[in-house]
Amino acid sequence: MSASAALSDPIETLHIALVGSPNSGKTTLFNALTGSRAKVGNYPGVTVERREGEVRDVAVPIRLLDLPGTYSLDPETPDEEVVREVLAGERANEPVPDALVVVIDGTTLARGLGLVAQVLQARRPTAIVVTMIDEVRARGGRLDLGKLSRILGVPVMGVVGHRGVGVADVRGLLERARRWATPAEPPPVDDHEARFAWVDRVAADVGGFSPARDKRTDRIDRVLLHPLGGIPIFAGVMVLLFQSIFSWAVPAMDWIDGAFGALGGLSRSVLPAGLLTDLWVDGVLAGVGSVLVFLPQIVIVFTLIHLLEDVGYMARAAFVVDRVMGWVGLQGRCFVALLSSYACAIPGIMAARAVASPRDRLATILIAPFMTCSARLPVYTLLIAAFVPAERVLGPLGLQGLVMLGLYLMGALTALGSAALLKSTLLRGKVATFYLELPPYRIPTARLLFTQVWRSSRSFIKRAGTLIVVASIILWALLSFPRIPVDASLSQGAQAQAQLQASAAARIGHALEPVIEPLGFDWKIGVGLLASLAAREVMVATLAQIYAVGDADNFEGLRHALANDRDPQTGERSFTLASALALLVFFVFALQCMSTVVVMARETGSWRWPALAFGYMLALAYGGSFVTYRLATAFL
Amino acid sequence: MSPETTAAQAAHRPPKGPACRSLSDLDPGVRARLCHHSEHPVPTRLRDLGFVPDTTLMVLRQAPLGDPLEVEIRGYRVCLRRADIAALCVVPVAQ
Ligand SMILES: [Zn+2]
Numbered sequence: 081m082s083a084s085a086a087l088s089d090p091i092e093t094l095h096i097a098l099v100g101s102p103n104s105g106k107t108t109l110f111n112a113l114t115g116s117r118a119k120v121g122n123y124p125g126v127t128v129e130r131r132e133g134e135v136r137d138v139a140v141p142i143r144l145l146d147l148p149g150t151y152s153l154d155p156e157t158p159d160e161e162v163v164r165e166v167l168a169g170e171r172a173n174e175p176v177p178d179a180l181v182v183v184i185d186g187t188t189l190a191r192g193l194g195l196v197a198q199v200l201q202a203r204r205p206t207a208i209v210v211t212m213i214d215e216v217r218a219r220g221g222r223l224d225l226g227k228l229s230r231i232l233g234v235p236v237m238g239v240v241g242h243r244g245v246g247v248a249d250v251r252g253l254l255e256r257a258r259r260w261a262t263p264a265e266p267p268p269v270d271d272h273e274a275r276f277a278w279v280d281r282v283a284a285d286v287g288g289f290s291p292a293r294d295k296r297t298d299r300i301d302r303v304l305l306h307p308l309g310g311i312p313i314f315a316g317v318m319v320l321l322f323q324s325i326f327s328w329a330v331p332a333m334d335w336i337d338g339a340f341g342a343l344g345g346l347s348r349s350v351l352p353a354g355l356l357t358d359l360w361v362d363g364v365l366a367g368v369g370s371v372l373v374f375l376p377q378i379v380i381v382f383t384l385i386h387l388l389e390d391v392g393y394m395a396r397a398a399f400v401v402d403r404v405m406g407w408v409g410l411q412g413r414c415f416v417a418l419l420s421s422y423a424c425a426i427p428g429i430m431a432a433r434a435v436a437s438p439r440d441r442l443a444t445i446l447i448a449p450f451m452t453c454s455a456r457l458p459v460y461t462l463l464i465a466a467f468v469p470a471e472r473v474l475g476p477l478g479l480q481g482l483v484m485l486g487l488y489l490m491g492a493l494t495a496l497g498s499a500a501l502l503k504s505t506l507l508r509g510k511v512a513t514f515y516l517e518l519p520p521y522r523i524p525t526a527r528l529l530f531t532q533v534w535r536s537s538r539s540f541i542k543r544a545g546t547l548i549v550v551a552s553i554i555l556w557a558l559l560s561f562p563r564i565p566v567d568a569s570l571s572q573g574a575q576a577q578a579q580l581q582a583s584a585a586a587r588i589g590h591a592l593e594p595v596i597e598p599l600g601f602d603w604k605i606g607v608g609l610l611a612s613l614a615a616r617e618v619m620v621a622t623l624a625q626i627y628a629v630g631d632a633d634n635f636e637g638l639r640h641a642l643a644n645d646r647d648p649q650t651g652e653r654s655f656t657l658a659s660a661l662a663l664l665v666f667f668v669f670a671l672q673c674m675s676t677v678v679v680m681a682r683e684t685g686s687w688r689w690p691a692l693a694f695g696y697m698l699a700l701a702y703g704g705s706f707v708t709y710r711l712a713t714a715f716l
Numbered sequence: 717m718s719p720e721t722t723a724a725q726a727a728h729r730p731p732k733g734p735a736c737r738s739l740s741d742l743d744p745g746v747r748a749r750l751c752h753h754s755e756h757p758v759p760t761r762l763r764d765l766g767f768v769p770d771t772t773l774m775v776l777r778q779a780p781l782g783d784p785l786e787v788e789i790r791g792y793r794v795c796l797r798r799a800d801i802a803a804l805c806v807v808p809v810a811q
Pocket of ligand 1: 732733736737751752753754805806807
């Protein structure tokens, strides 16, 4: 449709912009109108997301611009400044919209009308879409949209964004955009008192104040935000989140692990023995399998985080911890970005866009990589399973789960400490006004949840299919070449060991040994650390390849191989609890993720900040591992 | 808001009454009215949210750690920090 319209171009494309506050249902409406096929980019010169899409199923070509969420046209944040500039036609290369659609939430009508008043001042063809009208009705409210339209002098339409009710009518409305009226007399805006006197009058006229409070939300909040109970409940939710990551995923992980082991065995029996088969089994299968085995954990992390967000608890969590965030100079909203970073630092860094103050936002971006992302999970899981005894300590809590929780806490506390350091040195300044809304509790639809989890997990699977495959093949080559002649007097295992010792990777690892020896790491870990600079989970893929030589095709085997690996010369364990703890600490601190570095550079608009973060985190990792190794050797 | 109107308003401000208190000291569940004594300038963000004189509001709850507060104003709710709303002056109104 769009292609043919572009070819013939009998009618000029309509440019329409959506204006609305965050949480107004603006983006839901945008997705419903464009079928979620948005072109996402950045406004040049600022790190504000620009989303534009073609409206589907309309008779005239319409390009819809989803402007960043804003409460007012007196900008306080970069996002709000962009909205003001676009509406005023002051943004270069951005056509002034032909028409504006203000999206307001029917349950918070009075605040939405404050923005409507400002937009009408622009004297452009304007229409109003009121969302959540089902919610207004459910609470016994009666909004007279026809009357609102007569008072404002512009078209007004209601939608139930979540179910797509009314979206077809909005399409019809958009088609007629050229004929929308411009209000004869815009409401007063210069003086806030006059503006809100107008808002109060209009809201009273159309019944906008009538909806009662959501009783169910009130009842739940009385429990979840209880003055005494609120903090234990918050802590309980967090503990449950982390315990579930470690225990619920096990059956699915065992299944994937077994499947890759079987696939490797099958390949060996079917394919002729030789280098190519080695590449396929030891390189590709072992590498990809060792990473994909963590997919269940990642799916669980994303599911729980999206579920908490959709249900409405995430905003409550921000409300509960805001004071703690305030101690380190941040705010509750940063917490949501940091919690997203538990899945992956990249969505976390992007979520920091919701933080109004630029300084707070930068601090959040810089500390996000300290949060325990899902890519660390493979390393943590493997090392904990191999070296921490599976004992029960506190009722249902196992020692392994507690160590895991400890690593998560360590990351979080370091993040907060670093934030305090940043906010008192490089990013010192006045704290911006904090505001947060607690949305009504909702039961999310399974479909929405599934879509979100799939979108988030997809990038992990994609990485396993691309970056990890390439890294695995390079590693395999480094581990397999140069070849040494076959010595008939050696057993197969000893021959493999000799080949490994002679490999290019071993030489690189040995060259690294003087640097990493104080941390208790041998050359094998050195190779893994070097490889994991690309992405943390490559560490596991590397170890899987190194130990695949000693016949460890799957997670169980790798765990055993790690725990029982001995130095061929001295016969000592090459890996002890102390060096395992030191390695865990290294992974808590180090910024081993190229994708994060790149996104950080994009979001901060310079390479200076990611370089600072990388150096700072590497120094912490080295120092932390050194201290851990020394202490653990002395006391354990 | 132009300087003249601000000055004019300041001149017409009634004196601070005995019931006046900071919004950050208002007990949860007590309905109150924003009066004209708020220290200037009230942050633009708060005025954009509708915190203008003669508006009635209520503190619904405080966070378990004591800060921020959830405030109901103009039929919607917003969470704000005590420090940000300390400058706002309110008078409790009879229920
Ligand atoms: Zn007063």
